[in-house]
Amino acid sequence: MAPAVRLSPAARSLFDEPLAIAVQGLAPRQQVTLRTSLRDEAGELFQACARYQAGDDGELDLARCPALPGGSFSGLEPMGPLWALQPQQPFRRLVKRDVRSPFRLQLEVFEGHGDAPGRLLAQAQHERAFLRDGKIWAMLFLPPGEDPFPGIIDIHGYIGGLSEHRASLLANHGFATLALAYFSYENLPREPTELHLEYFEEALNYMLQHPQVKGPGVGLLGYSKGADLSLAMAAFLKNITAVASLNGPVATTVIPLCYKDKTIPSLPIDEQLAKVNDSNILDCSDTLSDPFQAPGNQSLIPLEKAEAQLLFIVGQDDHVVKSEYYATEACKYLQAQGKDNFQILSYPGTGHCIDPPFFPLYPIGKHPVFDKWAVLGGELRAYSKAQVHVWPQIQAFFNKYLNDN
Structure with a gap:
């Protein structure tokens, strides 16, 4: 089957809850690079990437598979794709003041571990939302x-x-x-x-x-x-x-x-x-x-x-x-x-x-x-x-x- 990104449904609504990410349909022990990116409400682009190797069953589960050296982070860090996001322009902070719209996190899986992205294998979008109500000063x-x-x-x-x-x-x-x-x-x-x-x-x-x-x-x-x-x-x-x-x-x-x-x-x-x-x-x-x-x-x-x-x-x-x-x-x-x-x-x-x-x-x-x-x-x-x-x-x-x- 073609590779696909699987996200835990429970993590779709709260920003501060862990996000479970898994990639299915890879070849056994296949090397891939996972890239995450989002734009904040000021239009600034934030990105992170990590290098992984799928298991013998062709599945990559970020809760079980550590990231390999050479990316934005390494080790067993399931939330690394979020906390390791870095601004494309230096010294920019992630801006989120108005919470009426969610963050939309783009996840992409590329073939190999090269400096330039390889062939795109799979992608998904994940929303991290807030809750808002009422208005005074x-x-x-x-x-x-x-x-x-x-x-x-x-x-x-x-x-x-x-x-x-x-x-x-x-x-x-x-x-x-x-x-x-x-x-x-x-x-x-x-x-x-x-x-x-x-x-x-x-x-x-x-x-x-x-x-x-x-x-x-x-x-x-x-x-x-x-x-x-x-x-x-x-x-x-x-x-x-x-x-x-x-x-x-x-x-x-x-x-x-x-x-x-x-x-x-x-x-x-x-x-x-x-x-x-x-x-x-x-x-x-x-x-x-x-x-x-x-x-x-x-x-x-x-x-x-x-x-x-x-x-x-x-x-x-x-x-x-x-x-x-x-x-x-x-x-x-x-x-x-x-x-x-x-x-x-x-x-x-x-x-x-x-x-x-x-x-x-x-x-x-x-x-x-x-x-x-x-x-x-x-x-x-x-x-x-x-x-x-x-x-x-x-x-x-x-x-x-x-x-x-």
């Missing part, structure tokens, strides 16, 4: 059903607009999740000179009053700048039960934060302290002041006021924020204050970006403040393993503290 994602669900507010980093992918996936796993924009979206300021915590308090109150959000508290998931905003919300606002901080500072950064009659200044940042590598790319690891030293401590968020459980998720190779140092020092500080409401998950070889499972690595990108190409950090295999490990940890954390309150 943010986007509310509700799981199927009528019962109240544990509620989460998802706050992205300092890139502007509305980022929906994490919230959509959390809704797939039973959480009513609000993806919250806070600048450069709809009628929000494009380049704010200050942020007001009252805006985030309004989002919190919306969730607390929603009939399908289980109370009495909600959770916050913050990435980068969104993490310091989440921690500030936990310090100053009530009814926040759990906060997961993804590679975030523990001080106000980039923009001063105002609440009532109080203003927390942003942590000083100095581009002159950036290093420049041989490719003229910045390493901004040392540009942010130490928030635990004056004058940086004026920007430090008073975490001791937070009643929520705090989960600090950090990449040890983060070149934007010294997230592991900040989390470690913050926990020492909290412990000295007699608090025990914290934990740290630390991942070696993982940079500033920690996406849900199987998103491609993004080790270099535009620095959100300097608007120049900068090292974000991360090593491909370690980053992929961190994604797979941390995503269920985040869900378990919120399930524990939002369902048991």
Whole structure:
């Protein structure tokens, strides 16, 4: 029979679920190259390829057959065709903000292991979809059903607009999740000179009053700048039960934060302290002041006021924020204050970006403040393993503290 690509039906709807790929109808021990490609909503092309050898039965099952050296990855990596996707143009990140349309992943099987593709033997298309519902200044994602669900507010980093992918996936796993924009979206300021915590308090109150959000508290998931905003919300606002901080500072950064009659200044940042590598790319690891030293401590968020459980998720190779140092020092500080409401998950070889499972690595990108190409950090295999490990940890954390309150 002619070769054909077989996909597991169960993997067609959720982006963060494993994808089972098998190729049938090959000759025994036939050498083939599997290529995956997709275009994101910005039109950027991402591709990966791997070299395989079929079994004695002429079947190639990625769950049983390791990829051979010479491709984008090697070893037994069933999800390698997704997490190893690389942009055709350098330094491009996979863009997915509007989740109304799915990703369409193209799979092609070519004859042989040459540098140029051999004869096309088989091909298939796979859709990785999200879930979307509701509309306010943010986007509310509700799981199927009528019962109240544990509620989460998802706050992205300092890139502007509305980022929906994490919230959509959390809704797939039973959480009513609000993806919250806070600048450069709809009628929000494009380049704010200050942020007001009252805006985030309004989002919190919306969730607390929603009939399908289980109370009495909600959770916050913050990435980068969104993490310091989440921690500030936990310090100053009530009814926040759990906060997961993804590679975030523990001080106000980039923009001063105002609440009532109080203003927390942003942590000083100095581009002159950036290093420049041989490719003229910045390493901004040392540009942010130490928030635990004056004058940086004026920007430090008073975490001791937070009643929520705090989960600090950090990449040890983060070149934007010294997230592991900040989390470690913050926990020492909290412990000295007699608090025990914290934990740290630390991942070696993982940079500033920690996406849900199987998103491609993004080790270099535009620095959100300097608007120049900068090292974000991360090593491909370690980053992929961190994604797979941390995503269920985040869900378990919120399930524990939002369902048991």
